[in-house]
Amino acid sequence: MLENPYVFKIQRYSIHDGPGIRTTLFFQGCPLSCHWCHNPESQKKSLQTDAEDMDRVAADLMEEIERDLIFYDESGGGVTFSGGEPLCQPKLLFKLLDLCRKKEIHTCLDTSGYTDVKILLKAAEKVDLILYDIKLIDETAHQEYTGESGCLVLDNLKQLSNQRANIRLRFPLIPQMTDTDENIGRIMVFLKENTIYRDIHILPLHKAGEAKYNFLNMKNHMEDIQPPSKERVLNVKEQFESRGFGVAIGG
């Protein structure tokens, strides 16, 4: 299988990262370090693609992406760029987005939104659907649980929304962290104030990535935290719905 320092994993038959059957490319490197991250290996800083390497790497990745064309066509799927934070490597990402558009492959960008707004807006022009994480409104909590300020994330979301980008909001539901009535209430207020009336996809915490923390010798903040109960997930869904938002559970 192909190996390069920019994309640390390619997952075929991804069915929770956008519509249909997808291939997800996980980019190396992320500016955040969310406590619930299930790809902690991606947090390490990535190498920037050098110009020379770019065409070869992009061609290799396209070959992998195109392998499952028949499944994309059948299911309305495509490719999802995830990570890590794909916008950490804008050159490679833009190149791939351009190639996919040329080949009529549906693209999703799974982003934290923590990036230079110019890069984000440029990506929005090239991509078919943005999966945008909305985690925490409270600045202190954002700092604590993701390692960085949340202002940029929220500002960027406003800008994207103004530009009428195709966005799907994703809300990771993490007990004790994002899953508080206060946070949920504030998210709804924020979205309303800024007239961001998008459907919200609730992503309940899952523990699939946990073993990696041990393996990487990293601190696992989730050790004692269990996924939210079914009842709680439905309750959160109802809270959003009662305020008029469309809600789905899962990707």
Add this chain to the structure above:
Amino acid sequence: MNSRIKSLRKKTRQKEVTVSHERAELVTAFFKTYVSMDESIPVQRALCLKHVLENKKIFIDDNELIVGERGPEPKAVPTYPEICLHSLEDLEILNSRPKVPYKVSEETKAIYKEKIIPFWKGKTIREKIFAAMEDQWIDSFNAGIFTEFQEQRSPGHTAGGELIYQKGFNDLKTDIGHCLGNINFFEDKEALEKQEILKSFDIAADALIAFAERHADELEHMAKDETDSKRKAELENMACVCRRVPARKPETFHEALQYYWFLHVGVITELNPWDAYNPGRFDQNLYPFYKKDIESGILTREEAKEMLCCFWIKFHNHPAPPKVGVTARESNTYVDFCLINLGGVTKDNQDGVNELTYLTLDVIEEMRLLQPSSMIQVSRKNPDRFIRRALKIIATGFGQPSVFNTDAIIQEMILHGKSVEDARKAGASGCVEAGVFGKECYILTGYFNLPKIFEITLYNGWDPRTEKQIGLKTGDPISFEIFDNFFDAYKKQLEHFVNIKIRGNNIIEQINARYMPVPLLSLVTEDCIKNAKDYNQGGARYNTSYIQGVGMGTITDCFSSLKYNVYDKQHISMKTMMEALEKDFEGNDILIHRLDQTPKYGNDDDYADEILKTVFKVFHGLVTKRPNAKGGVFRINLLSTTCHVYFGEITGALPDGRKKGVPVSEGISPVQGADRCGPTAVLKSVAKIDHLKTGGTLLNQKFLPDLFKEKKELQALVHLIRSYFKMDGHHVQFNVVAEETLRDAQKHPENHQDLIVRVAGYSDYFVDLTLALQEEIILRTAHTNF
């Protein structure tokens, strides 16, 4: 499930499986005392069937709605001494083995000892077959190069078409009369033989009618004594049904089911043909009756469902005939492989999914019985909700129904030279084998061990296990300078063994044609009457003989490993490889690790998959279209049932890193655990086989229950299946189970008596499987949620 069905279901599940001597005793008495040796063999066989059906015990269970048992009671399994004679030791093994036992009473043993064995010893088909085989065949058979299907059971697939829903046996007797009248005794040199064959058909028709009449008599008798007025009315109605069918064409849903069931029991009493007698395109055949009865108000949906449940119980009452020796090892199960076909296209090529299709799926889900097996045929024309409905049943983790590609089956049949009209009536029976139901004699002849021939090639034609030179001397592989030298040697060995197998098959087909005609089966298989020829003589419209290739995954990975490690990358020399194989990789973990890194089949990697294509092409080319003994041709299928375990046991260490004795890959699935890129990569690899050139391929996929959870997951699976079928994949089946569950079942079988898993082409209770098979299933890659 109402109380009637609950109690019948409980009864059939709890009832112990026993060996019945009833049939053996009747058949022995018939040939010893009653038969006139002046009669021709076909007539003798028909009279024998008549004798059995006129004298066997009639069993009618409390509250059942469909009647007819092969044995004197449910799950009492007869034997077929004229085909394969069980020795007293065989009976003892059947009686006492811990898994899949068949209990044998002292009375049965005594009757076997005194009457059955003395009479049949030396006269069986099994003995005739082994006596007729040349030494090369025997050596190859003993080495485990191939198995032989006809050594214990009569040829099949046997599967019913639409004929019986259009004609009663009296109509068929009229047809026979016309054909008898048309025999040309002036010019046709086979005239006398044809006359005898037609006479045998006519006797067989009378035999089954008489069997039904005996049931009618008994039912009327029971009705007289019945005090419950509701049951009394049922018994009277059932008696009327048995008076009408099979003599006359069925008019109602009830009659159609009962007609089929009498025929089913008749065919599996006449002899023990492979895969029992398949009811064919179940929903297509039965829907007109269902619709008519519902519309005229004589049947409700609930009544139809209850009748179907009763029908299901009849299949479950009939475990497979007990096998012995190698055949027992290749398929040791109570399942007799009747495969209910649902969906697909109608005769006029429209969406065939109807109300009865969904009703039958409800029955499959509620009954949750090992028998009958079930499958859905999926055509482009069928709606997604039909597939989702089936997936919801699969999600419950019992391996049924399996999923077939109608559009591929139709193309396969047309490529075989069948008419478009007949191709649309085709389906799959047994595990995955495609045929035109009711019009084709398509027999399986034996599994063929592709990896073992690789081993024989490594040893220059020598089999290390039986210590015999059974193959050709194609050269010491250490002397081969390029990969192609090795591949050419393999091709020569393969051709050598294919020739041995085909020569043997043609003799065996002639033995069955001469000594073991099947008049009843012939009567209902088109065009046997018209041709005045028995099913076993080539009387059917189409006649195909199959050799089933086993171990496509293992053989591909073996070639890939040699090519990659020895020739392309030159990591190790052939000599070192041979030494490691001879020592079964003992103490050579580094080499095993290296072999593990070799390109492997199942990962959408062309390095391996190109080899797969070449192996397929060679095997296909050596077998396909060679003439069989019935005027038809040979073709290949790719499936293994459980034979990959037996074939693994007798095969030494191989260059893909597989150790001696470990099962080879099953069906066309990748080597257990070798596929690491998810289900889409597996499907793409597997689709590189030219499925349309086969008569069936078997792909197993194991998924963790997470991937069958919600509508989104199910819809993704629908797309996965549709994509595979776009690529002309023939079939896929799913195991939805977590490894922990299987491990726990090994440790605490008492807690998992009900755990059903997909084996290969059928489902079985996990705790009933051999340890080797349990391990093999656990080792298969499980696709997980991400």
